[in-house]
Amino acid sequence: MNILTTIQERNPGEPEFLQAVHEVAEYIIPFIEQNPRYKAFKVFERMAEPERVIIFRVPWVDDKGEIRINRGYRVQMSSVIGPYKGGLRFHPSVTLSVLKFLAFEQTYKNSLTGLPMGGGKGGSDFDPKGKSDAEVMRFCQSFMTELYRHIGPDLDVPAGDIGVGKREIGYLFGQYKRIKNEFTGVLTGKGFEWGGSRIRPEATGYGLIYFVQEIFKTIGETLEGKVITISGSGNVAQFAAEKSIQCGAKVVTMSDSDGYIYDQTGITAEKLAFITELKEVKRGRISEYVDRYPGARFFPGEKPWGIPCDIALPCATQNELDGHDARLLIDNGCRYVAEGANMPCTTEAVALFNKERIYYVPGKAANAGGVAVSGLEMTQNSLRYAWFKEKVDDRLRIIIKGIHATCVQYGREEDGHINYEKGANIGGFVKVADAMIDQGVV
Template identity: 60%
Template sequence: MAINNKYLKTVYDGLKQRNADQPEFLEAVEEVLVSLEPVIEARPEIEKNAIIERLVEPERIVMFRVSWVDDNGKVQVNRGYRVQFNSAIGPYKGGLRLHPSVNLSILKFLGFEQIFKNSLTTLPIGGGKGGSDFDPKGKSDNEIMRFCQSFMTELFRHIGPDTDVPAGDIGTGGREIGYMFGQYKRLRNEFTGVLTGKAIGSGGSLARTEATGYGLCYFVDEMLKANGKSFKGQKVVISGSGNVAIYACQKATQLGAKVIAVSDSNGYIEDDNGIDYRNLQLIKEQKRDRIKTYLDYDFGKNAKYTEGCNGIWTIPCDIALPCATQNEINEESAKILIKNGCYAVGEGANMPSTPEAIAQYKAAGVLFAPAKAANAGGVATSALEMCQNSARLSWSFEEVDSKLKEIMQTIYKNAAEAAEKYGHKGDLQVGANIAGFEKVCNAMLWQGVSY
């Protein structure tokens, strides 16, 4: 992957010089800019108005100290962030990640991706991301509450229902959102839809938990149908065992597939009889246990557990759905998947395939559903939660699911049409980048330059 357009290369080289210590961010930008070359050639007004220079720089970055007291009375200190990347089409929207790996590079990469993902949903939401290097694992509920309250005590100044609406992400589930929302409400003395992923009784949306996994399968299903294929009778391997993986497992099964493997950060299980999502719910949501305990139950008596999560991609399958984390499939893993007969990859996690892996997919003619399109179901449903909050309404599960399916079908259609329009028919990665970019670009041109 290399940038050939002179204008784009100049912008990227300058960005690389200024952000040399941010590899994840640079990787995400380069991937998008390569895709935009045909658009830049066709639309000279983009260079004239410095749209790309403005697009790759966040509108605002907030970084702050988070001090909290653990159960032993010891003061702990973490670092908090909010990257407000682009608000051309609506208030900033993106998750809050709580994980020791969180740093500015990762959040800028995620925030940059969020611009295009949110644009693709067709809903009026801009791109942002945030979080902290705090690790919720092993912490008591009270410790997590104290951290979340301290985190929100600073963040509340920078967010609002018409400014920036954060959501959950890795390490930030319903419990954490609840503590943050409670603190925001206390500080602002108002009950507004400032956070999404709330409890159902507090303004949350039905189907939000399922949305990213369901949306992934809806998008992949459209891609398969466009190529004369379907989920029916296919063997599916899914990495991860969080919400995305669990509900991708459910929806893929409902669409006729057999999910034969899932993983967590320690290892993976393989079950040729098929894996029921309800068993994953039991282990990961109710018991909060490791995936290897699947073998301790009657339903796991025919399963096999293997230490180390990367080996999951050596299992022969028809469809691979990486739903764990970024860069989990490298070039070698991609080659093994292809050799073993995998013909479709749908990304449920953010940027789970390296550029080298994606090059292997394309060279082999593997159907590829890129993350910013395929995993947009979560943020789409978050935006639907915002709609319900603004109108003081609550839609049924079926209503939300129906809207989600329609959104994912539209995302596929727009990505496919943009790819064909610019001479890259069938390349959904290029199509998604272009379709997401053009909407944001047009809004930036319309709004002019802020001095």
């Protein structure tokens, strides 16, 4: 029985997790065959099995006095190179399969940063949307009342993810501090005034563009004048757009679950500020953009991948860009796709990108800026010191440059083309696998 068959039989009914494993295995299994020591120690099989999975009940009381019940999770995938590290996601789509896929990907992503962080992921099927601050606080306090016993600065350091921003991190941290009676760096993504790092909110979006810049350096080009389509309008999309605009690129789309906007003249810094206020303050919908800027168009229920562009940045959610979308992008001149979200491209889309020699960068490499600065936040917490913005940004650039170099090292093909998917997967694998062999069968 081969490796993939064994993993599939052990994880029935978990399509997201199995998709992630299959996409990595495409490159790792041939690499293992060429390096038999990894095969003898069964490192890939061990990587695909979480060290620990915690599932728990989260009861809370809504503003009407009604008892509500959600389910909480923490998947502690790998601690071989450091404490478990990965976000908490609060969204109705959260399942064990989704979190196992995210934790599996996080292990490779954290390895690529070069920082001492293992892989983990957690969350709940709770939906913060439409809830009052008091309801979100009561839920977070109940969630942490169980989770606190499974995390710690040297054990597991969660962060935010979809549905978990500064507000939720604040409530979670406050409850942890109250229960444990200590102020420690147990969460990242904290407010700067109470232990957070500068540019943490910007880090994933900025890091995404820094990676794209590294690609262009290898081919002697710049982002100046390039047309970019972006999906999403949350944290990652906003800061990816901001950095793109600063680099002289032309961002023409953003989206939310209702549809996407297309601004042919380009989303300027002023227009982006409107989107940020709309989404972060007013909790509005992206369709309101065309009320303010009537020259733009709104496409309800659609995705932006039919718009001609040079670069596509999917920054919304998993499997948002399928094979049909990939064909549209390629036919319309797109040559670069970098994932701002986690696994936003389907298996069919990725296969087509690789077949057509598109520069495709998976999320484990392209969106590693967020967890990189989370790792820097952990360092600052240990030092009881806060670095200036410029220092954090410089270190982020260095880390992204190192990730790109790793991808090139393991992904350059005979004709000189760089397969970033191959490079990211093998590069992330090697560090974790070598540490597993060094530490024995654990």
